[in-house]
Amino acid sequence: MxxxxxxxxxxxxxxxxxxxxxxxxxxxxxxxxYALYSQQKWKELDKFGKIVKDYDYYYLNxxxxxxxxxxxxxxxxxxxxxxALKNNSVSEVAKIYLYWDYYYLKNYKKSRFYxxxxxxxxxxxxxxxxxxKRIIDFVYLEVGPNKPQKNKDVTLYGNLGINHxxxxxxxxxxxxxxxxxxxxxxxxxxxxxxxxxxxxxxxxDFFLNFNYSYxxxxxxxxxxxxxxxxxxxxxxxxxxYDKISTVNQENTYKGxxxxxEFHINIGVVKLFSKFKAGVFGGIAKKDIKNIFDTxxxxxxxxxxxxxxxxxxxxxxxxxxxxxxxxxxxxxxxxFGMIFGYNITKKIGxxxxxxxxxxxxxxxxxxxxxxxxxxxxxxxxSLDFIRKGKTEYYYYANSILMNDINKGSRIGLxxxxxxxxxxxxxxxxxxxxxNNEFINKKYISNTILTGLKFRL
Numbered sequence: 001m002x003x004x005x006x007x008x009x010x011x012x013x014x015x016x017x018x019x020x021x022x023x024x025x026x027x028x029x030x031x032x033x034y035a036l037y038s039q040q041k042w043k044e045l046d047k048f049g050k051i052v053k054d055y056d057y058y059y060l061n062x063x064x065x066x067x068x069x070x071x072x073x074x075x076x077x078x079x080x081x082x083x084a085l086k087n088n089s090v091s092e093v094a095k096i097y098l099y100w101d102y103y104y105l106k107n108y109k110k111s112r113f114y115x116x117x118x119x120x121x122x123x124x125x126x127x128x129x130x131x132x133k134r135i136i137d138f139v140y141l142e143v144g145p146n147k148p149q150k151n152k153d154v155t156l157y158g159n160l161g162i163n164h165x166x167x168x169x170x171x172x173x174x175x176x177x178x179x180x181x182x183x184x185x186x187x188x189x190x191x192x193x194x195x196x197x198x199x200x201x202x203x204x205d206f207f208l209n210f211n212y213s214y215x216x217x218x219x220x221x222x223x224x225x226x227x228x229x230x231x232x233x234x235x236x237x238x239x240x241y242d243k244i245s246t247v248n249q250e251n252t253y254k255g256x257x258x259x260x261e262f263h264i265n266i267g268v269v270k271l272f273s274k275f276k277a278g279v280f281g282g283i284a285k286k287d288i289k290n291i292f293d294t295x296x297x298x299x300x301x302x303x304x305x306x307x308x309x310x311x312x313x314x315x316x317x318x319x320x321x322x323x324x325x326x327x328x329x330x331x332x333x334x335f336g337m338i339f340g341y342n343i344t345k346k347i348g349x350x351x352x353x354x355x356x357x358x359x360x361x362x363x364x365x366x367x368x369x370x371x372x373x374x375x376x377x378x379x380x381s382l383d384f385i386r387k388g389k390t391e392y393y394y395y396a397n398s399i400l401m402n403d404i405n406k407g408s409r410i411g412l413x414x415x416x417x418x419x420x421x422x423x424x425x426x427x428x429x430x431x432x433x434n435n436e437f438i439n440k441k442y443i444s445n446t447i448l449t450g451l452k453f454r455l
Contacts, residue, residue: 026055029052030060033045033048033059033060034063036048036067037063042067042068042071043071046064046067046068049064049080056083056087058084058087058091061084061087062080062081062084062094064080065077065079065081065084065094066093066097068080069097069100069101074104075101075105075376077097078101078102081097081098095114095118096114096126098114099115099118102114109200112168112200113203113271116200116202116203133165134164135164136162136164136455137163137164137165137455138162138163138455139161139162139452139453139455140159140161140162140175140451140452141159141160141451141453142157142425142427142449142450142451143157143449143450144427144449145157145446145447146444146445146446147444147445147446148442148443155179155180156179156180157177158177158178158179159175159177159178161173161174161175161176162175169199169200169201170197170198170199170200171197171198172198173195173196174193174196175194175195176191176192176193176194178190178191187217187218188215188217189215189217190213190214190215191215192211192214193211193212194210194211195209196209196210203271203272204268205268205269205271205278206268207265207268208266209265209266209267210262210263210264211261211262211263211264211265211284212260212261213260213261213263214258215258215259216258218256219254219255219257220253220254221253222251222253223250223251223253224249224250224251225247225249225250225251226246226247226248227247227249228244228245228247230242230244230245231243231244231245236304241306241311241312242306243302243303243304243305244302245301246300246301246303247298247299247300247301248299248301249296249297250296250297250298251294251295251296251297252297253292254292254293255324256291257288257289257290257291258290259286260286261286262285263282263284264283264284265280266280266282267280267281267338269338275339275340275341276338276339276340276341277337277338277339277340278337278338279335279336279337279338280336281333281335281336283331283332283334284331284332284334285329285330285331286331286332287328288326288327288329288330289327290324290325290326292324292325293321293323294322294323296318296320297318298318299316299317299318300315300318301313301315302314302316330358332357333356333357334354334355334357335354335355336353336354336355337352338350338351339351345373346372346373347370347372347373349369350368350371351366351367351368352366352368353365354366354367365386365387366385367384367385369384370382376417377416377418378414378415378416379414380412380413380414381413382411382412383409383410383413384408384409385408385409385411408431408432408433409429409430409431409432410429411427411428411429412427412428413425413426413428414426421455422452422453422454423451423452424449425449425450426447427450428446428448429445429446430444431443431444431446432444
């Protein structure tokens, strides 16, 4: 008898496919979709969804979403299940399957979003039966050259990151960064270790950032000065003169420095359907050691005038060298706000505003980003960063060297998802900063390529 009903339902479906879709009314749509759902005829139900695409009600959308889930068509399943939630916002079944859809797509943030909407009884069942710890969730590798403008040297940037999914709510990302960069007054080598645990619950993300940085640099630069001073009524042996002193001086600075910094940040972000907002704050402690060899070499020309006539003209060469050592500890405090908004399904906006307090002086910095998802596989984001006198700043898995002065960056990031496991990134960055030592602008360009492997 059961086989008889199965064959009847399939026969009806074939007739409607062959004879035109417009003849299917609501009652037939509901009965056929229910029969195919009950018999777990997922392929037939998926095809049937194309025929009745003009109907939009809870049970039809739910059945089609479950059918596509069982066919591993997770993106298509999400589309139907979100429609089902619009029809019935308290549907536990739709939320469970959306949780699973995003889980298998390895979009754990969206997966947790729907998990947190389940009632406590269902949560325990899902957590007990469904969660699998992933010691290595994904690996990210990024590398590329940095080319300072008007400088033949090309330096290298590298980044290796690993994400761990430890519990249903807890994920940890850690990374090691290295960069070498030639500035106009010094050469840098920076090693950095970064770890960020994130705990997500009830649409909140609580996070900690730990940074340990080890920065070495060498100074080697020259400055030239020409200074003229005039003094009136200079008395020498009872006679009054006018004195003109002209100094032509060349200064040579050579030295090296070492900076070790530990920085901790704590924050929380509230996630809404299209909007997110959060706050963060932190403290950093930096140990700074510098050794400078300074050489001042030049000639001082001294001229005495008596009633406008030159009566004395003498050059005094000088050549002085001295060593300066500094050893200091500096603390800084930061506080900021985070805002994000999905303008459409494809366009998103993000901004980060930050206040930094260094040596009782305030500075205001910001980051803003606009993203555009062209298709399911291809997306872009355009970033603008403006930071103050922090020596180096971290954003979006890369480093902005400020050369100890105000700096800014314009960055373009593109990513392409080949499949569910491999994504390719291409990053273009244009950095600029003003150097007070030599009163010039420092500009560099960076090209980075990255690969993300989901295990």
